[in-house]
Amino acid sequence: MDKLIIKGRNKLYGKVSIGGAKNAALPAMAAAILTSGDVRLSKVPHLADVTTMVALFENMGISTTGYGGTTTDATSGRSVTINTSRMNTYEAPYKLVKTMRASILVLGPLVARYGRARVSLPGGCAIGSRPVDLHIKALASLGADVSIEHGYINVTAKRLTGAKIVFDTTTVTGTENIMMAATLARGTTIIENAAKEPEISSLAEQLVNMGARINGAGTDLIEIQGVDQLHGCSMDIIPDRIEAGTYLIAAAAAGGEVEVTGCNPRHLDALLFKLNEAGIEYSETADSVMVRRNRDTWLKSANIKTQPYPNFPTDLQAQFMVLLTQGDDTGIITETIFENRLMHVAELRRMGADITVENNVAIVRGKTRLMGAPIMATDLRASASLVIAGLIADNVTEISRIYHLDRGYEGMEEKLSKIGAQIERVKA
Numbered sequence: 001m002d003k004l005i006i007k008g009r010n011k012l013y014g015k016v017s018i019g020g021a022k023n024a025a026l027p028a029m030a031a032a033i034l035t036s037g038d039v040r041l042s043k044v045p046h047l048a049d050v051t052t053m054v055a056l057f058e059n060m061g062i063s064t065t066g067y068g069g070t071t072t073d074a075t076s077g078r079s080v081t082i083n084t085s086r087m088n089t090y091e092a093p094y095k096l097v098k099t100m101r102a103s104i105l106v107l108g109p110l111v112a113r114y115g116r117a118r119v120s121l122p123g124g125c126a127i128g129s130r131p132v133d134l135h136i137k138a139l140a141s142l143g144a145d146v147s148i149e150h151g152y153i154n155v156t157a158k159r160l161t162g163a164k165i166v167f168d169t170t171t172v173t174g175t176e177n178i179m180m181a182a183t184l185a186r187g188t189t190i191i192e193n194a195a196k197e198p199e200i201s202s203l204a205e206q207l208v209n210m211g212a213r214i215n216g217a218g219t220d221l222i223e224i225q226g227v228d229q230l231h232g233c234s235m236d237i238i239p240d241r242i243e244a245g246t247y248l249i250a251a252a253a254a255g256g257e258v259e260v261t262g263c264n265p266r267h268l269d270a271l272l273f274k275l276n277e278a279g280i281e282y283s284e285t286a287d288s289v290m291v292r293r294n295r296d297t298w299l300k301s302a303n304i305k306t307q308p309y310p311n312f313p314t315d316l317q318a319q320f321m322v323l324l325t326q327g328d329d330t331g332i333i334t335e336t337i338f339e340n341r342l343m344h345v346a347e348l349r350r351m352g353a354d355i356t357v358e359n360n361v362a363i364v365r366g367k368t369r370l371m372g373a374p375i376m377a378t379d380l381r382a383s384a385s386l387v388i389a390g391l392i393a394d395n396v397t398e399i400s401r402i403y404h405l406d407r408g409y410e411g412m413e414e415k416l417s418k419i420g421a422q423i424e425r426v427k428a
């Protein structure tokens with residue numbers, strides 16, 4: 001397994017360009033199941049999770065070209081054209097779903113288009129149990145017959161019927177699954193307590209481009225009027241706000257001056273507010289954010305509480321924790337979304353961080369000089385936080401199990417090297 005070797009304490013100067021959002025590309029691909037027409041997605045990131053979705057589609061007989069599909073290898077293009085005309089199964093098998101839980105996003109489209117689906121339950125995940133009970137209950141409310149057998153979700157429905165869905169918990173992929181399913185249901189569906197992430201709004205825009213009738217995406221109340229069929233479309237994937245936020249935090253921690261380009265600053269307001277509170281200077285244009293910091297002074301400490309969009313995203317919590325070790329006092333992090341998303345604390349402690357965890361609260365003491373050490377990535381965003389820690393630590397940090405990182409960050413070591421980091425990937 002590959003490792004990353006980082007020699008810390010370099011300031012960072014230059015530009016980092018942001019790719020398409022993983023969490024927008026995955027639902028955008030699933031939406032192609034709703035039509036027999038071509039769905040052409042551009043600005044698609046080259047990431048392990050997208051490659052897994054491509055593999056799932058090819059396993060189902062869905063053609064994907066331009067992204068390591070049947071016609072080209074995985075290094076070509078930044079676009080993928082998806083067509084379901086030769087789809088030959090309604091099943092998403094465990095061997096693929098267990099490696100990428102967002103595979104659950106094919107459930108709603110399969111039932112809506114074909115009246116049936118057999119999708120493996122995703123199973124556990126490092127950051128939490130992450131059940132899909134809300135997806136299942138909502139599909140049943142739309143008139144589907146659902147049974148769970150041998151670890152699979154079996155769903156049938158003559159035709160889904162619009163209904164009022166009220167999610168107990170705000171769920172991003174749950175909202176996406178039901179919004180997609182409702183586009184072909186008979187009648188109108190109302191989703192209350194809907195997730196408001198930018199990825200929901202971009203999926204709704206794509207579905208409308210395909211002929212769906214949707215109002216309210218981006219608010220907590222979405223109305224979908226079912227239609228009989230959808231057609232193909234072309235769509236750009238929106239910039240990855242979590243990738244952008246990760247590099248902004250890295251620049252704030254390491255010091256220097258870095259411009260993150262090709263992003264949407266409006267998707268980063270909660271982070272920018274906290275960076276400002278921590279004493280970080282930043283400026284922005286319509287599609288970039290510049291961070292500058294004289295690393296020789298401690299930051300001001302800040303407290304964060306992860307909550308659904310537009311509040312502070314759980315996907316930037318681990319990264320921000322590293323920044324708080326450089327504060328002038330104690331910072332408190334409350335993780336409210338996932339029950340086990342503080343595993344990076346143990347690894348940061350090995351680098352000298354002084355962090356105490358009580359249930360879902362981490363108390364991060366500042367004024368800490370981190371020391372390089374051999375450490376291990378445990379999940380996608382934790383691995384990004386360990387890279388940031390390596391960038392600011394004395395001496396050398398060696399990070400193993402970086403396959404976690406490759407799920408959500410394209411070419412991180414190249415992007416960081418270009419702005420002055422001493423980082424290399426060592427093939428194991």
Ligand code: EPZ
Binds near residue numbers: 131169
């Ligand atoms: C999406 O996951 C993202 N993944 C996650 O990003 C992100 O952390 C998460 O939303 C929260 O913002 C994709 O979009 C592919 P949820 P999702 O359903 O949809 C509970 C990353 O690093 N819940 O919004 O799976 C759940 O356990 C990944 O890019 C139920 O109880 O998250 C959690 O506590 C990690 N039952 C809360 O809701 C359900 O049926 C929010 O989860 C569904 C969810």
